[in-house]
Amino acid sequence: MKDSNTEAETLFKLVEQKYGDKLTEEELEEVKKGVERIVEASMELRKVKLENGDEPFSIFKPYRGDEE
Amino acid sequence: MVTVTRERALKEAKKAEKAIKAGKYLGPLHGIPYGGKDLLATKGIPASWGAAPFKDQVFDHDATVVKKLGKAGSVLGAKLAMIELAGGMGYRQPNASFTGPCSTPWSLGHWAGGSSSGSGSAVAAGLVPFTIGSETWGSILSPAGNCGVAGLRPTYGRVSRHGAMALSWTLDKLGPLCLTADDCGLVLEAMAGYDKKDQTTTRKLYKYEAETREFRFGVLKGTTNNAQEAVTENFNESLKELENIGTVEEMEYPEYPYEAITRAILNAEAASAFDEFTEAGTARGLTAPEDHYGPYARTIILAKDYLKALRLRAVMAKKADKAMEPYDAIVAPGRTRVAPPIDMEFRKISSGTSKDIMGAIGNGAGLPSISVPNGFNEEGLPTSIQFMGRAYDENLIISAAVAYQGGTQWHTKHPKAFTP
Numbered sequence: 001m002k003d004s005n006t007e008a009e010t011l012f013k014l015v016e017q018k019y020g021d022k023l024t025e026e027e028l029e030e031v032k033k034g035v036e037r038i039v040e041a042s043m044e045l046r047k048v049k050l051e052n053g054d055e056p057f058s059i060f061k062p063y064r065g066d067e068e
Numbered sequence: 069m070v071t072v073t074r075e076r077a078l079k080e081a082k083k084a085e086k087a088i089k090a091g092k093y094l095g096p097l098h099g100i101p102y103g104g105k106d107l108l109a110t111k112g113i114p115a116s117w118g119a120a121p122f123k124d125q126v127f128d129h130d131a132t133v134v135k136k137l138g139k140a141g142s143v144l145g146a147k148l149a150m151i152e153l154a155g156g157m158g159y160r161q162p163n164a165s166f167t168g169p170c171s172t173p174w175s176l177g178h179w180a181g182g183s184s185s186g187s188g189s190a191v192a193a194g195l196v197p198f199t200i201g202s203e204t205w206g207s208i209l210s211p212a213g214n215c216g217v218a219g220l221r222p223t224y225g226r227v228s229r230h231g232a233m234a235l236s237w238t239l240d241k242l243g244p245l246c247l248t249a250d251d252c253g254l255v256l257e258a259m260a261g262y263d264k265k266d267q268t269t270t271r272k273l274y275k276y277e278a279e280t281r282e283f284r285f286g287v288l289k290g291t292t293n294n295a296q297e298a299v300t301e302n303f304n305e306s307l308k309e310l311e312n313i314g315t316v317e318e319m320e321y322p323e324y325p326y327e328a329i330t331r332a333i334l335n336a337e338a339a340s341a342f343d344e345f346t347e348a349g350t351a352r353g354l355t356a357p358e359d360h361y362g363p364y365a366r367t368i369i370l371a372k373d374y375l376k377a378l379r380l381r382a383v384m385a386k387k388a389d390k391a392m393e394p395y396d397a398i399v400a401p402g403r404t405r406v407a408p409p410i411d412m413e414f415r416k417i418s419s420g421t422s423k424d425i426m427g428a429i430g431n432g433a434g435l436p437s438i439s440v441p442n443g444f445n446e447e448g449l450p451t452s453i454q455f456m457g458r459a460y461d462e463n464l465i466i467s468a469a470v471a472y473q474g475g476t477q478w479h480t481k482h483p484k485a486f487t488p
Binding site: 010012014015018019020023027028030031032033034035037038041042044045046048050054055056057059061 | 369
């Protein structure tokens with residue numbers, strides 16, 4: 001959990017630096033909790049192992065306007 | 069309602085009347101009025117997205133789904149209230165729309181659900197026989213449940229999203245809310261289909277055909293663990309009814325971080341979809357105080373975590389499909405709670421974290437689900453049951469819901485205040 005806390009603190013500082021002027025102290029506290037929740041969820045995802053070939057379902061297709 | 073589309077409705081109604089009189093009947097939706105969630109583009113008519121900063125926004129085109137319903141002869145009567153930005157800023161209370169909190173017609177002191185609030189409320193109040201809502205995670209099933217109407221979340225890609233506000237482009241779905249499951253099938257047929265303006269739409273054709281058969285129902289283990297008493301009681305009664313139309317057995321999805329996967333995708337895509345909005349500080353103009361700061365935390369999601377969630381989603385979809393293969397539908401309460409008081413924060417109502425595995429899998433894997441009413445609590449607020457199916461199995465789940473409604477009367481009940 002220490003890793004999670006450190007990461008959350010670092011990322012929160014980034015949010016604070018970038019958007020602090022748009023938010024009140026109380027709002028920043030709520031944002032901090034939000035960042036902590038996001039980092040905890042990310043940690044949960046990172047724990048799951050995937051194979052090298054496990055790819056997302058992708059819909060990207062090269063585009064040519066005259067072939068629509 | 070946000071906007072009553074009077075002029076357009078009269079024009080479309082006259083056109084329908086003329087065509088029907090001339091023997092050019094287009095089908096069951098011809099001349100039927102409907103309402104669209106106010107995140108759908110409608111030419112020359114405001115599409116507010118439920119948010120004060122966009123309340124005067126007007127597009128010069130119709131969303132594909134509006135065009136399709138027009139081709140079926142339907143009449144657009146109104147644009148309907150919704151939670152601001154489809155709830156994408158993390159609202160925690162019913163009062164999160166520039167039009168104010170939307171009531172369920174069953175009790176004006178209770179919430180209609182969201183984010184497709186007006187889409188549920190308008191059908192329950194009998195203002196229009198069907199509406200269009202959208203769901204990223206819960207936004208059709210929630211108002212369907214709170215308002216005691218049928219709500220269908222189609223398979224992702226079944227219905228074009230072109231012209232609808234994007235919250236999370238790999239999770240957003242448009243679907244109908246109606247008085248019955250059968251109506252949902254009719255409306256979906258008119259809405260569905262490939263659209264070159266939405267590359268995620270499927271080329272699989274959809275024709276609504278209800279079938280009679282013995283259904284195989286799976287009941288998610290522990291699905292009522294965090295549910296209110298009335299929700300549990302009514303769900304258990306529903307299971308008895310389902311035994312009359314099929315087999316019922318308990319099932320489980322394998323352990324996997326379903327909620328974390330779907331949440332990460334939603335957060336990352338919403339952060340991108342509303343990037344300019346967030347950077348400009350426009351959230352300050354929203355109604356709910358928590359929506360003023362809601363979009364900032366997710367700006368720090370790392371690209372590798374989003375991509376990991378997308379890769380995990382592919383595994384999740386396969387796991388879910390395999391677990392669902394033996395069944396025609398997985399059943400669960402549509403919502404674990406009835407409509408909350410309209411002036412109360414959600415977190416004051418529910419204690420602890422209530423997991424929504426059905427919502428996480430259903431939306432994360434893009435699976436269809438239909439919610440229909442299955443009773444009331446002691447205050448007269450509706451409860452609901454959902455039937456979730458494998459991808460593209462809308463006909464199966466609708467058929468199951470139709471069969472359920474054939475043996476019950478909940479869908480024939482209407483709020484007294486709105487009954488002539």
